[in-house]
Amino acid sequence: MTTIHRVTIRRGGFSLRLRVRPVIVGAVLALLALTVSVFTLTSGDFPIPVPDVLRALVGAGDAATNVIVLELRLPRVAVALLVGIALGASGAVFQSLTRNPLGSPDFVGLTVGSSTGALLVILLLGGSGFGVSAGAIAGCVATSVLVYLLAFRRGVQPFRLVLMGIGVSALLDALNTFLILRARLADAIAAQVWLIGSVSGRTYTEVVIVGLGVVVVLPVLVYASRQLAMLNLGDEVAVVQGVRVEPARAVLAGGAVVLAAVATAAAGPVGFVALSAPHIAARLTRAPGANILPSAAMGAVLMVGGDWVAQRILPDRDLPVGVVTAAAGGAYLCWLLAREWRRGV
Numbered sequence: 305m306t307t308i309h310r311v312t313i314r315r316g317g318f319s320l321r322l323r324v325r326p327v328i329v330g331a332v333l334a335l336l337a338l339t340v341s342v343f344t345l346t347s348g349d350f351p352i353p354v355p356d357v358l359r360a361l362v363g364a365g366d367a368a369t370n371v372i373v374l375e376l377r378l379p380r381v382a383v384a385l386l387v388g389i390a391l392g393a394s395g396a397v398f399q400s401l402t403r404n405p406l407g408s409p410d411f412v413g414l415t416v417g418s419s420t421g422a423l424l425v426i427l428l429l430g431g432s433g434f435g436v437s438a439g440a441i442a443g444c445v446a447t448s449v450l451v452y453l454l455a456f457r458r459g460v461q462p463f464r465l466v467l468m469g470i471g472v473s474a475l476l477d478a479l480n481t482f483l484i485l486r487a488r489l490a491d492a493i494a495a496q497v498w499l500i501g502s503v504s505g506r507t508y509t510e511v512v513i514v515g516l517g518v519v520v521v522l523p524v525l526v527y528a529s530r531q532l533a534m535l536n537l538g539d540e541v542a543v544v545q546g547v548r549v550e551p552a553r554a555v556l557a558g559g560a561v562v563l564a565a566v567a568t569a570a571a572g573p574v575g576f577v578a579l580s581a582p583h584i585a586a587r588l589t590r591a592p593g594a595n596i597l598p599s600a601a602m603g604a605v606l607m608v609g610g611d612w613v614a615q616r617i618l619p620d621r622d623l624p625v626g627v628v629t630a631a632a633g634g635a636y637l638c639w640l641l642a643r644e645w646r647r648g649v
Contacts, residue, residue: 326589326598333585333601337388340608341381345373348615383506383570384607384625386514388577390567392603393522393596395578396585397560400532400594401553402466408578409564412469415575416476417447418568419499423480426495427487436498437513437569444565447472452557501574501626503611510570517566521559526596528556533593574626576633577606583640606632 345357350372352360359365360373395408402412409415421443422436429435451472455464480499484492531552564578581603585595588602610628617623 323589323591326591326595329585329588330598330601333588333598333605337385337601337604337608340605340612341385344381344608344612344615345377347612348372348377379506379508379511380503380611381608382511383503383514384611385604386511386518387503387567387571387574388581388604388607389518389522389600390514390563390603391574391578391607392581392585393518393525393600394560394563394567395603396582396594396596396599397525397532397556398578399582400536401556401560403536404466405583406579407466408582409560409568410573410575410579411473412466413447413451413473413476414444414469414561414564415568415573416473416480417450418444418565419480419573420476420483421446422498422569422572423483423495426498427483427491434509437510440569440572441565444561444568447476448557448561497624498572500624501572501629502624503571503607504622504624506570514566514570517562521562522596522600525556525559525563528552528559529594529596532556536593572624572626574607575630576637577603577610577629580629580633580636581606584636 342354342357345361346352346354352369352372356365356369357373360369361378363370365373391409398409398412399405399407401407418440421439421441423439424443425435425439429439451465451469454472455468457464484495487495535553535556567574582595582599585598585602589595589598606629607625610632611625614623614625614628617628
Protein backbone atom coordinates (compact mmCIF):
# COMPACT_ATOMS: atom_id res chain seq x y z
CA MET A 305 0.00 0.00 0.00
CA THR A 306 1.45 3.38 -1.06
CA THR A 307 1.23 6.34 1.28
CA ILE A 308 0.81 9.75 -0.35
CA HIS A 309 3.00 12.36 1.35
CA ARG A 310 2.84 15.19 -1.20
CA VAL A 311 0.32 16.48 -3.70
CA THR A 312 1.33 18.73 -6.63
CA ILE A 313 -1.21 21.11 -8.18
CA ARG A 314 -0.42 22.50 -11.63
CA ARG A 315 -2.41 25.13 -13.51
CA GLY A 316 -0.68 26.50 -16.60
CA GLY A 317 2.67 27.89 -15.49
CA PHE A 318 1.68 27.76 -11.80
CA SER A 319 2.80 24.83 -9.65
CA LEU A 320 2.03 24.22 -5.97
CA ARG A 321 3.35 21.31 -3.92
CA LEU A 322 1.54 20.49 -0.69
CA ARG A 323 2.46 18.08 2.09
CA VAL A 324 -0.60 16.01 2.95
CA ARG A 325 -0.09 15.62 6.71
CA PRO A 326 0.42 19.36 7.48
CA VAL A 327 -2.67 20.20 5.42
CA ILE A 328 -4.77 17.65 7.34
CA VAL A 329 -3.36 18.75 10.71
CA GLY A 330 -3.99 22.42 9.90
CA ALA A 331 -7.56 21.69 8.80
CA VAL A 332 -8.29 19.67 11.95
CA LEU A 333 -6.84 22.38 14.20
CA ALA A 334 -8.84 25.08 12.41
CA LEU A 335 -12.02 23.04 12.80
CA LEU A 336 -11.23 22.48 16.49
CA ALA A 337 -10.70 26.21 17.03
CA LEU A 338 -14.02 27.03 15.36
CA THR A 339 -15.81 24.33 17.36
CA VAL A 340 -14.47 25.68 20.65
CA SER A 341 -15.43 29.19 19.55
CA VAL A 342 -19.04 28.17 18.85
CA PHE A 343 -19.19 26.32 22.16
CA THR A 344 -17.89 29.44 23.93
CA LEU A 345 -20.63 31.52 22.29
CA THR A 346 -23.27 29.12 23.65
CA SER A 347 -22.11 29.11 27.27
CA GLY A 348 -22.09 31.76 29.96
CA ASP A 349 -24.47 33.28 32.48
CA PHE A 350 -27.21 32.91 29.84
CA PRO A 351 -26.76 29.57 28.02
CA ILE A 352 -27.87 29.65 24.38
CA PRO A 353 -28.41 26.53 22.25
CA VAL A 354 -26.10 26.03 19.26
CA PRO A 355 -28.93 26.45 16.66
CA ASP A 356 -29.84 29.83 18.19
CA VAL A 357 -26.19 30.91 18.13
CA LEU A 358 -25.87 29.94 14.48
CA ARG A 359 -29.06 31.84 13.64
CA ALA A 360 -27.73 34.91 15.46
CA LEU A 361 -24.46 34.72 13.52
CA VAL A 362 -26.34 34.98 10.22
CA GLY A 363 -28.62 37.72 11.56
CA ALA A 364 -31.72 35.55 11.96
CA GLY A 365 -31.89 35.36 15.77
CA ASP A 366 -34.24 37.15 18.13
CA ALA A 367 -33.29 40.52 19.60
CA ALA A 368 -32.05 39.25 22.97
CA THR A 369 -29.94 36.48 21.43
CA ASN A 370 -28.44 38.88 18.90
CA VAL A 371 -27.35 41.26 21.65
CA ILE A 372 -25.75 38.52 23.75
CA VAL A 373 -24.04 36.72 20.87
CA LEU A 374 -23.12 39.53 18.49
CA GLU A 375 -22.39 42.39 20.88
CA LEU A 376 -21.19 40.73 24.08
CA ARG A 377 -19.58 37.41 23.20
CA LEU A 378 -18.56 37.47 19.54
CA PRO A 379 -15.98 40.31 19.75
CA ARG A 380 -14.18 38.51 22.57
CA VAL A 381 -14.14 35.19 20.73
CA ALA A 382 -13.09 36.82 17.44
CA VAL A 383 -10.22 38.66 19.12
CA ALA A 384 -9.07 35.42 20.79
CA LEU A 385 -9.12 33.58 17.44
CA LEU A 386 -7.30 36.29 15.52
CA VAL A 387 -4.73 36.94 18.24
CA GLY A 388 -3.99 33.21 18.39
CA ILE A 389 -3.52 33.10 14.62
CA ALA A 390 -1.22 36.13 14.68
CA LEU A 391 0.90 34.89 17.58
CA GLY A 392 1.18 31.35 16.23
CA ALA A 393 2.33 32.51 12.80
CA SER A 394 4.66 35.16 14.24
CA GLY A 395 6.28 32.66 16.59
CA ALA A 396 6.78 30.15 13.77
CA VAL A 397 8.55 32.73 11.59
CA PHE A 398 10.76 34.02 14.41
CA GLN A 399 11.80 30.54 15.52
CA SER A 400 12.67 29.64 11.96
CA LEU A 401 14.50 32.91 11.23
CA THR A 402 16.57 32.76 14.41
CA ARG A 403 17.00 28.97 14.19
CA ASN A 404 16.27 28.98 17.89
CA PRO A 405 13.38 27.16 19.61
CA LEU A 406 13.09 30.12 22.02
CA GLY A 407 13.10 32.73 19.25
CA SER A 408 9.55 33.96 19.77
CA PRO A 409 8.26 37.54 20.21
CA ASP A 410 8.16 36.85 23.96
CA PHE A 411 11.92 36.30 24.15
CA VAL A 412 13.28 38.80 21.61
CA GLY A 413 11.74 41.80 23.31
CA LEU A 414 8.79 42.59 21.04
CA THR A 415 5.98 42.02 23.52
CA VAL A 416 7.93 43.88 26.20
CA GLY A 417 8.35 46.77 23.77
CA SER A 418 4.62 46.72 23.10
CA SER A 419 4.01 46.80 26.83
CA THR A 420 6.28 49.84 27.17
CA GLY A 421 4.37 51.69 24.47
CA ALA A 422 1.04 50.84 26.03
CA LEU A 423 2.19 51.78 29.55
CA LEU A 424 3.42 55.16 28.35
CA VAL A 425 -0.06 55.84 26.97
CA ILE A 426 -1.90 54.50 30.04
CA LEU A 427 0.27 55.97 32.79
CA LEU A 428 1.68 59.17 31.30
CA LEU A 429 -0.92 60.25 28.75
CA GLY A 430 -4.01 58.88 30.48
CA GLY A 431 -5.15 57.21 27.28
CA SER A 432 -7.33 54.17 26.77
CA GLY A 433 -8.87 52.07 24.03
CA PHE A 434 -7.47 52.87 20.61
CA GLY A 435 -4.71 55.04 22.08
CA VAL A 436 -3.36 52.10 24.08
CA SER A 437 -3.48 49.87 20.98
CA ALA A 438 -1.62 52.50 18.95
CA GLY A 439 0.99 52.83 21.69
CA ALA A 440 1.47 49.06 21.81
CA ILE A 441 1.98 48.85 18.04
CA ALA A 442 4.42 51.78 18.07
CA GLY A 443 6.36 50.26 20.96
CA CYS A 444 6.63 46.89 19.23
CA VAL A 445 7.79 48.38 15.93
CA ALA A 446 10.30 50.71 17.63
CA THR A 447 11.72 47.82 19.68
CA SER A 448 12.09 45.61 16.61
CA VAL A 449 13.96 48.37 14.75
CA LEU A 450 16.23 48.95 17.76
CA VAL A 451 17.04 45.25 18.15
CA TYR A 452 17.68 44.91 14.40
CA LEU A 453 20.04 47.90 14.33
CA LEU A 454 21.95 46.73 17.40
CA ALA A 455 22.31 43.23 15.96
CA PHE A 456 23.30 44.40 12.47
CA ARG A 457 26.94 43.97 11.52
CA ARG A 458 27.48 43.13 7.85
CA GLY A 459 24.10 41.42 8.05
CA VAL A 460 22.11 39.98 10.93
CA GLN A 461 23.11 36.67 12.45
CA PRO A 462 20.37 34.76 14.32
CA PHE A 463 22.30 34.38 17.58
CA ARG A 464 23.07 38.12 17.71
CA LEU A 465 19.41 38.93 17.10
CA VAL A 466 18.29 36.71 19.99
CA LEU A 467 20.94 38.02 22.38
CA MET A 468 20.20 41.66 21.56
CA GLY A 469 16.50 40.94 21.95
CA ILE A 470 17.03 39.47 25.40
CA GLY A 471 19.15 42.45 26.45
CA VAL A 472 16.70 45.06 25.16
CA SER A 473 13.85 43.10 26.75
CA ALA A 474 15.55 43.26 30.16
CA LEU A 475 16.05 47.02 29.87
CA LEU A 476 12.47 47.66 28.80
CA ASP A 477 11.15 45.36 31.52
CA ALA A 478 12.99 47.47 34.08
CA LEU A 479 11.47 50.62 32.56
CA ASN A 480 7.99 49.08 32.70
CA THR A 481 8.45 48.25 36.38
CA PHE A 482 9.59 51.82 37.07
CA LEU A 483 6.56 53.26 35.28
CA ILE A 484 4.18 51.11 37.32
CA LEU A 485 5.88 51.90 40.65
CA ARG A 486 5.61 55.65 40.11
CA ALA A 487 1.98 55.54 38.96
CA ARG A 488 -1.16 56.08 40.97
CA LEU A 489 -2.65 52.92 42.47
CA ALA A 490 -5.70 52.78 40.18
CA ASP A 491 -3.60 53.35 37.06
CA ALA A 492 -1.01 50.80 38.20
CA ILE A 493 -3.71 48.17 38.69
CA ALA A 494 -5.16 48.84 35.24
CA ALA A 495 -1.69 48.66 33.70
CA GLN A 496 -0.89 45.41 35.49
CA VAL A 497 -4.10 43.81 34.24
CA TRP A 498 -3.20 44.84 30.69
CA LEU A 499 0.30 43.37 31.12
CA ILE A 500 -1.13 39.95 31.95
CA GLY A 501 -3.00 39.73 28.64
CA SER A 502 -6.77 39.52 28.34
CA VAL A 503 -9.56 39.51 25.77
CA SER A 504 -12.26 40.45 28.26
CA GLY A 505 -14.28 43.50 27.28
CA ARG A 506 -12.81 43.66 23.78
CA THR A 507 -14.88 45.32 21.06
CA TYR A 508 -14.99 45.27 17.28
CA THR A 509 -12.27 47.94 17.29
CA GLU A 510 -9.76 45.34 18.45
CA VAL A 511 -11.22 42.83 15.99
CA VAL A 512 -10.52 45.24 13.12
CA ILE A 513 -7.00 46.03 14.36
CA VAL A 514 -5.80 42.44 14.59
CA GLY A 515 -7.99 41.24 11.71
CA LEU A 516 -6.45 43.69 9.24
CA GLY A 517 -2.97 42.62 10.30
CA VAL A 518 -3.76 38.94 9.83
CA VAL A 519 -5.52 39.40 6.47
CA VAL A 520 -2.72 41.55 5.02
CA VAL A 521 0.41 39.95 6.50
CA LEU A 522 -0.34 36.22 6.81
CA PRO A 523 -0.59 35.61 3.03
CA VAL A 524 2.73 37.43 2.55
CA LEU A 525 4.44 35.19 5.09
CA VAL A 526 2.96 32.05 3.56
CA TYR A 527 4.10 33.17 0.11
CA ALA A 528 7.60 33.89 1.44
CA SER A 529 7.84 30.55 3.27
CA ARG A 530 9.99 29.07 0.47
CA GLN A 531 12.58 31.79 1.03
CA LEU A 532 12.36 31.08 4.74
CA ALA A 533 13.14 27.42 4.06
CA MET A 534 16.19 28.45 2.02
CA LEU A 535 17.41 30.77 4.78
CA ASN A 536 17.25 27.89 7.24
CA LEU A 537 19.85 26.06 5.14
CA GLY A 538 22.31 28.91 5.62
CA ASP A 539 22.95 32.23 3.91
CA GLU A 540 25.40 30.75 1.42
CA VAL A 541 22.94 28.11 0.25
CA ALA A 542 20.17 30.70 0.06
CA VAL A 543 22.30 32.96 -2.13
CA VAL A 544 23.08 30.05 -4.46
CA GLN A 545 19.33 29.40 -4.73
CA GLY A 546 18.77 33.00 -5.81
CA VAL A 547 17.47 34.38 -2.51
CA ARG A 548 18.40 37.96 -1.64
CA VAL A 549 19.18 37.20 1.98
CA GLU A 550 18.83 40.52 3.80
CA PRO A 551 15.70 41.76 1.93
CA ALA A 552 14.04 38.36 2.40
CA ARG A 553 14.93 38.31 6.08
CA ALA A 554 13.66 41.88 6.48
CA VAL A 555 10.31 41.07 4.84
CA LEU A 556 9.81 37.93 6.95
CA ALA A 557 10.88 39.61 10.19
CA GLY A 558 8.79 42.68 9.39
CA GLY A 559 5.69 40.59 8.80
CA ALA A 560 6.22 38.68 12.04
CA VAL A 561 6.71 41.97 13.90
CA VAL A 562 3.44 43.36 12.53
CA LEU A 563 1.53 40.26 13.60
CA ALA A 564 3.05 40.37 17.09
CA ALA A 565 2.30 44.09 17.31
CA VAL A 566 -1.38 43.90 16.37
CA ALA A 567 -1.90 40.84 18.59
CA THR A 568 -0.38 42.61 21.58
CA ALA A 569 -2.31 45.79 20.80
CA ALA A 570 -5.59 43.85 20.83
CA ALA A 571 -5.06 41.56 23.83
CA GLY A 572 -1.94 42.64 25.66
CA PRO A 573 1.24 40.54 25.93
CA VAL A 574 -0.37 37.09 26.13
CA GLY A 575 2.44 34.79 27.16
CA PHE A 576 3.72 31.53 25.66
CA VAL A 577 1.26 31.22 22.75
CA ALA A 578 3.86 32.34 20.20
CA LEU A 579 6.40 30.02 21.82
CA SER A 580 4.27 26.91 22.28
CA ALA A 581 2.09 26.87 19.16
CA PRO A 582 4.92 26.28 16.62
CA HIS A 583 6.42 23.51 18.76
CA ILE A 584 3.13 21.67 19.12
CA ALA A 585 2.27 22.16 15.45
CA ALA A 586 5.67 20.80 14.36
CA ARG A 587 5.19 17.70 16.50
CA LEU A 588 1.75 17.12 14.98
CA THR A 589 2.75 17.72 11.36
CA ARG A 590 6.15 15.99 11.57
CA ALA A 591 7.21 18.23 8.71
CA PRO A 592 10.33 20.40 8.38
CA GLY A 593 10.11 24.13 7.95
CA ALA A 594 8.19 26.84 9.75
CA ASN A 595 4.70 25.25 9.42
CA ILE A 596 3.21 28.74 9.42
CA LEU A 597 -0.44 27.84 8.80
CA PRO A 598 -0.56 24.85 11.22
CA SER A 599 1.15 27.04 13.84
CA ALA A 600 -1.44 29.78 13.27
CA ALA A 601 -4.26 27.26 13.69
CA MET A 602 -2.62 25.87 16.83
CA GLY A 603 -2.32 29.38 18.23
CA ALA A 604 -6.04 29.90 17.65
CA VAL A 605 -6.81 26.67 19.51
CA LEU A 606 -4.63 27.69 22.46
CA MET A 607 -6.19 31.16 22.67
CA VAL A 608 -9.87 30.24 22.41
CA GLY A 609 -9.37 27.16 24.60
CA GLY A 610 -7.39 29.17 27.15
CA ASP A 611 -10.01 31.91 27.24
CA TRP A 612 -12.80 29.37 27.75
CA VAL A 613 -10.88 27.93 30.72
CA ALA A 614 -10.11 31.41 32.04
CA GLN A 615 -13.80 32.28 32.11
CA ARG A 616 -14.75 29.15 34.05
CA ILE A 617 -11.85 28.00 36.20
CA LEU A 618 -13.03 30.21 39.08
CA PRO A 619 -16.78 30.35 39.75
CA ASP A 620 -16.87 34.02 40.78
CA ARG A 621 -14.07 35.57 38.74
CA ASP A 622 -13.13 36.00 35.06
CA LEU A 623 -9.38 35.44 34.83
CA PRO A 624 -7.25 37.05 32.11
CA VAL A 625 -6.41 34.52 29.41
CA GLY A 626 -2.72 35.31 29.89
CA VAL A 627 -2.80 33.55 33.26
CA VAL A 628 -3.97 30.31 31.65
CA THR A 629 -1.64 30.45 28.64
CA ALA A 630 1.36 31.27 30.85
CA ALA A 631 0.59 28.35 33.18
CA ALA A 632 -0.03 25.90 30.34
CA GLY A 633 2.90 27.17 28.26
CA GLY A 634 5.29 27.11 31.19
CA ALA A 635 4.27 23.55 32.06
CA TYR A 636 4.69 22.48 28.43
CA LEU A 637 8.12 24.13 28.20
CA CYS A 638 9.30 22.42 31.40
CA TRP A 639 8.07 19.05 30.11
CA LEU A 640 9.73 19.60 26.74
CA LEU A 641 13.07 20.60 28.27
CA ALA A 642 13.00 17.68 30.73
CA ARG A 643 12.18 15.25 27.90
CA GLU A 644 15.00 16.56 25.71
CA TRP A 645 17.41 16.50 28.66
CA ARG A 646 16.60 12.86 29.42
CA ARG A 647 16.95 11.96 25.74
CA GLY A 648 20.35 13.65 25.64
CA VAL A 649 21.50 11.68 28.65
